[in-house]
Structures are given as structure tokens and as C-alpha cells.
């Protein structure tokens with residue numbers, strides 16, 4: 001196996017899917033706190049909290065009160081790094097306060113200290129679907145340029161506060177999913193015709209590009225030894241057949257996602273974007289000064305999530321990102337219980353694609369299998385499908401490193417069961433650690449190790465070399 005000595009083996013969660021304590025110690029509501037069944041494509045979000053309803057983020061897995069115990073488990077697992085987000089509304093409850101909420105800042109001080117005491121490096125997402133609810137209701141989120149100074153203030157506060165503790169930062173989680181889940185990624189409500197909607201999406205994206213560049217600038221000034229990168233959903237897309245229209249269409253669809261890295265890493269809008277503007281009659285407010293800052297402060301690290309690959313067939317709409325939108329299915333690949341194709345080789349393909357295009361360090365900050373876990377009579381959880389998924393993806397990741405890709409780390413999504421972002425469910429489990437809680441919110445919250453816990457532990461201990469044993473195993477068709 002080709003993992004470097006200092007490879008960042010890790011796990012990743014998001015504040016809103018784990019912490020709970022949604023209104024404790026001064027925290028304000030974020031957009032996820034009013035989403036009763038997640039922020040995915042089929043979710044119905046409320047814009048005001050309904051006291052009669054159950055909202056999964058309100059308690060989640062109570063990481064806010066149990067992080068010490070959970071980090072002990074992460075230490076036992078052998079994690080070198082742990083990715084989580086800062087909940088923006090713990091720091092600025094509405095987003096508009098002049099002064100930050102000290103209690104919120106203290107919580108993350110304790111959390112990062114607890115990681116460092118265990119020799120686990122924090123990797124921090126600044127905004128993971130956690131925009132203050134107030135800002136969507138007042139400004140329609142990132143459609144408005146008012147968001148830029150508010151985000152800048154938030155970044156300045158957290159960079160100054162945690163500059164000695166956090167050296168890996170990611171700006172926006174999966175920014176390109178704004179096409180599929182605009183509410184979550186852009187904190188926007190769409191209106192008007194499809195072209196009007198696209199206009200709002202691209203205006204919001206542009207405003208976030210500017211905010212990303214400003215965050216890069218601040219980080220460079222305040223924490224010069226830190227690495228700050230973008231985070232995109234870059235699960236892959238293949239043409240459904242070799243029919244040229246399928247091939248070119250899948251390329252067009254892919255570029256709807258790569259546009260985000262094109263702008264933020266290369267520092268300028270690519271030529272193909274002009275055609276989108278012309279054909280969709282977009283009218284965007286983009287100033288010369290903003291283009292200058294985007295070009296002056298490009299991102300130097302590309303972090304991404306990879307779960308699956310999709311297929312594109314001629315005639316399907318070219319909208320959205322490629323990380324989970326509808327697909328024709330792929331006769332060569334098994335699917336998960338949630339209909340996601342499992343494609344380990346696709347991960348190698350995507351790493352190579354991104355290296356060829358950007359030639360920057362890559363960080364796989366989400367990859368994982370969400371499935372239903374059965375507890376056996378003696379209380380054990382034999383999650384073999386998850387073990388296969390893990391092994392096969394890591395084998396392909398190692399191949400990508402040997403291909404020449406500069407891959408600095410891998411953080412498994414949800415090393416401990418957390419609330420599903422897409423559906424708000426608990427039964428869609430990713431963890432190596434089981435959490436006793438169900439979709440209705442019932443359960444003791446007790447933590448329990450699954451078989452996959454011991455598997456990932458061994459992989460980390462051997463720096464991946466144990467994976468050689470599984471090289472000839474194939475992923476089971478019926479996962």
C-alpha cells in the first residue's frame with residue numbers, strides 16, 4: 001500500500017448532525033434546526049420552528065455533552081485527525097451580533113483541547129449547512145451580498161480564537177450541492193421560473209466564492225501555517241453508454257460541479273461559464289473588485305466527498321451536482337439500501353481526474369456506507385458490508401496515490417452513527433460505533449463498537465498494509 005507515513009487517517013462529522021444542544025448556552029437556531037426530515041432533495045423544511053414537531057438536530061447524538069467519551073473511542077480507534085464543523089449559531093446566534101457568544105467559543109475551545117490531548121488533529125469546516133436561520137429569513141441567505149461581511153466577521157473571530165489549535169480549515173461544505181439542495185448549501189429559497197432559480201443559485205454561488213477568497217486571505221494573515229481548502233461533493237459521473245450524446249452530456253454535467261473548483265482554485269471563471277450565462281440569460285452582479293479578490297486568493301487544497309458514481313443518459317436535465325442526484329443506475333454496480341451505487345474504482349478515477357485538472361493536494365473528507373445495522377442476539381454488530389466498502393475504497397485510494405495523486409488524508413464519514421443529513425433518519429447508519437437511538441428519537445444513546453471498528457483500527461495501525469489481504473475480494477452485489 002502506498003499511504004505516506006504522515007497520512008491523515010480520520011473520521012468526519014458535522015456539528016448539526018451530532019452535537020444536539022440546539023439552544024443551549026446561547027446558541028441560536030440554524031437552518032437545519034427547522035428541518036424535520038433532513039435537508040435533502042425531498043425534505044420539507046419549516047422556516048419557523050413548530051413546537052409540536054420533532055427535529056432530529058435538536059438532540060442528535062448529544063455529542064455536545066458526550067464528546068469526551070466519544071473522543072476516547074476515536075483515540076482507541078487510532079484516528080490521527082477528526083473533522084467536525086463549528087456551528088455558526090453557537091458563535092453568532094443570529095449571524096448579526098456585534099460580539100460573539102463567549103459560551104459558544106468556550107465549547108469549541110474545550111472540544112479542540114480534548115482532541116489535542118488525545119493527539120487527534122482537528123479539521124474544521126466553517127459552514128456545514130449551519131447558516132443562522134435569521135439570515136435566510138432576513139436576506140435570503142447567500143443570494144445577498146450582506147452575507148459576505150457577516151461571514152468575514154465569523155471567520156475572523158474563529159481564526160483568532162483557535163489559531164493555535166486548528167491548522168486545517170475547510171470553508172463551505174459541498175458548496176456545489178447548492179443546485180440540488182439550495183436551502184442547505186446556499187441558505188436560499190428559490191422563486192420564479194427555472195431560469196430565475198438558476199440566476200439566484202449562481203448569484204449565491206458567486207457571493208460564496210468571494211467569501212471563500214476572503215476567508216483564504218484572513219487565514220493566511222492570522223494563521224500563516226494553516227491549510228485552508230474548499231470542500232465539494234465530487235462523487236463521479238459516467239456516461240450511461242458510449243453514445244456521443246451521453247458522453248458529452250455527462251461531461252457537461254460534471255462541469256457544473258467542477259465549475260466550483262475551477263473558480264476557487266484557478267481563481268477565475270472558466271470560458272464555458274460565459275455560454276451558460278448567455279443561454280440562460282443570467283444577470284449576475286459580479287464586480288471587478290470581487291473578481292480581483294477571487295483571483296488574488298485562490299484555494300490551494302481540494303477536499304471532497306465521494307460516495308458513489310452516477311450515470312448520465314442523453315435527455316436527462318443537466319442540472320445539479322454529481323454527488324447524489326438522480327441516476328440511470330449502473331448495471332455493473334451494486335447499490336446500497338438507499339439506492340447509492342457502490343464504486344470503489346470510481347474513487348481512483350475521481351482522484352486522478354482532479355489531480356490532472358488542478359494538481360493540488362486532495363483530501364477525501366467524506367466517504368462511507370449508510371445502511372441499516374442489525375444487532376445480533378449476543379449484542380454484536382457484524383457490519384460486513386461496511387467493512388467491504390471501507391477496504392475496497394482504501395485499496396483504490398492507495399492505487400490513486402501510486403498513480404501520482406497527492407492525497408493527504410481520508411476521513412470516513414460518520415465514524416460514530418449520527419443523524420442523516422439527507423433524510424434526518426438515524427437508521428441510515430455510517431458508524432464504526434453504534435448509537436442507540438431510532439428515527440423517532442427514542443433510545444438510550446449508549447455507544448457500542450461494531451466489527452468495522454476493529455477493522456479500521458487495524459488499517460490505521462498498519463498504515464494500510466493490512467489491506468493487501470483484501471485486494472482480490474470483490475464487493476458483494478447485494479449490499
Ligand code: BG6
Nearest residue numbers: 014173174370419420421422423
Ligand atoms: C454529505 C454531507 O453530502 O453526505 C453530510 O456533507 C451527509 O452532511 C453525507 O451526512 C451523507 O448523506 P446522508 O444523507 O446519508 O447523511
